[in-house]
Amino acid sequence: MIEKAFFNRPTLKVAQDLLGKVIIRNNIKAMIVEVESYIGPIDKGCHAYNFNKTKRNKVMFERYGIAYIYLIYGMYNCLNFVTEEINMPCAILIRSVEILEGKDIASNNRYNLNYDQLSKKQIKNLSNGPGKLCIALNLTRKQNKLSLISKDLYIEDIGYTNFEIVKTKRVNIDYAKEAIDFPWRFYIKDHSCVSIK
């Protein structure tokens, strides 16, 4: 298990170090393939821009090492990892994972089918997006504020480092003014599970 101090480092560093690590959840192992960083104090794309604290985003103001999960577009959840100290609202959005183990559990969460019953398209769409991976991993707002070193949700290092990191703009934050262009989205180069190239 990765210790909590892992998250007590600069958000952009933590985000890149998360690539290739594995989320353990309900007997599912899911490798992190794509992330985005959100840095409240200076980031107009972030819910907590300019330290703006609301009922929804207050978890971001807590200490590093917990999950921030919120509802988006009325029907989907997004999983974030909170970084930095208390009252420094920063987080990392998990955008895509590859299911390594527990494929039947994940595919049942998502499609009510076993993995070997999935179509090619369903396999591709199993967990390659922030909303999709939350369904596959059975994460909802009930897990908001959950510790990232709990038995129900934690991270492991499986020693996978043999990849290049692509750094690019974040997705779907057209309203974020100058922050639109911040290169704070990171993904594993050439990985088939990346949501958008």
Place this chain on the structure above:
DNA sequence: CGTGAGATCATC
């Protein structure tokens, strides 16, 4: 393969 509309609701 790509495109576009509709779903659906907490938040501001």
Place this chain on the structure above:
DNA sequence: ATGATCTCACGA
């Protein structure tokens, strides 16, 4: 009114 998204139908 809007969104850190996804699905489906449609056309190529």
